[in-house]
Amino acid sequence: xxxxxxxxTPGTPGTPGASSTPGSVAEAVAVQEELRPLVDLVxxxxxxxxxxxxxxxxxxxxxxxxxxxxxxxxxxxxxxxxSAVGVGRPAFDYVPGLFALRELPALLGALxxxxxxxxxxxxxxxxxxxxxxFGLACHLGVVTGLPSIGVGKTPLVGTWDPPSAERGSxxxxxxxxxxxxxxxxxxxxxxxxxxxxxxxxSLENATAQVLALTPRYRLPETTRTADRLCRDxxxxxxxxx
DNA sequence: GCGACAG
DNA sequence: ATCTTGTCGC
Numbered sequence: 001x002x003x004x005x006x007x008x009t010p011g012t013p014g015t016p017g018a019s020s021t022p023g024s025v026a027e028a029v030a031v032q033e034e035l036r037p038l039v040d041l042v043x044x045x046x047x048x049x050x051x052x053x054x055x056x057x058x059x060x061x062x063x064x065x066x067x068x069x070x071x072x073x074x075x076x077x078x079x080x081x082x083s084a085v086g087v088g089r090p091a092f093d094y095v096p097g098l099f100a101l102r103e104l105p106a107l108l109g110a111l112x113x114x115x116x117x118x119x120x121x122x123x124x125x126x127x128x129x130x131x132x133x134f135g136l137a138c139h140l141g142v143v144t145g146l147p148s149i150g151v152g153k154t155p156l157v158g159t160w161d162p163p164s165a166e167r168g169s170x171x172x173x174x175x176x177x178x179x180x181x182x183x184x185x186x187x188x189x190x191x192x193x194x195x196x197x198x199x200x201x202s203l204e205n206a207t208a209q210v211l212a213l214t215p216r217y218r219l220p221e222t223t224r225t226a227d228r229l230c231r232d233x234x235x236x237x238x239x240x241x
Numbered sequence: 242g243c244g245a246c247a248g
Numbered sequence: 249a250t251c252t253t254g255t256c257g258c
Contacts, residue, residue: 095246096248103248154246154248
């Protein structure tokens with residue numbers, strides 16, 4: 001039972017603390033500050049990725065059991081072409097801003113079990129739209145070396161003006177003088193999502209990719225398929241033991 | 242000091 | 249995240 005530590009194609013070999021879990025809040029913050037400079041903000045990322053991965057985690061009632069899932073979709077048809085899921089334990093208590101430490105080991109474990117190496121990771125949470133500009137999407141991107149973006153359902157930091165009601169409209173998400181993301185309307189008249197860059201992606205491209213992944217629903221198909229997979233896996237795990 | 246706070 | 253009752257609309 002290897003924990004989660006290695007990655008097939010490390011973007012930055014020898015990255016310290018990349019996938020080991022800190023033992024305290026102070027250590028967790030230190031890990032984020034240490035890895036933050038490794039984020040590639042130049043991008044621009046693939047304009048026409050062949051495959052896009054969605055990542056999500058589901059928790060059992062007690063919060064002591066979780067299932068992490070990754071689904072890989074054909075970017076053109078949005079069909080699932082590969083997937084991996086695994087159950088485990090949260091690696092850290094939930095603390096806003098340190099959320100990534102909680103799910104990272106389980107997600108890396110699932111990524112390791114993929115047969116396909118996706119061209120882009122779409123994370124359920126924020127990237128740069130984070131107090132220290134190092135949310136889950138940045139962390140996963142740096143550790144895997146893959147282009148990544150974050151799509152959050154609710155804000156963590158920042159202020160914004162409401163985008164107009166039509167799908168495709170957006171407004172800048174600003175925090176501390178920085179544009180850290182976009183508030184993007186993916187469906188007409190429906191609550192927007194919060195898009196931010198994770199790693200090796202431009203904000204413009206991240207926006208385009210999210211729109212390509214939302215032909216019908218508010219959330220990206222990647223997120224929806226991963227959500228279903230980890231929920232099902234969690235239900236099975238709870239029945240089994 | 243008080244509220245807010247990804248999932 | 250997860251739980252929950254009810255409501256509106258396709």
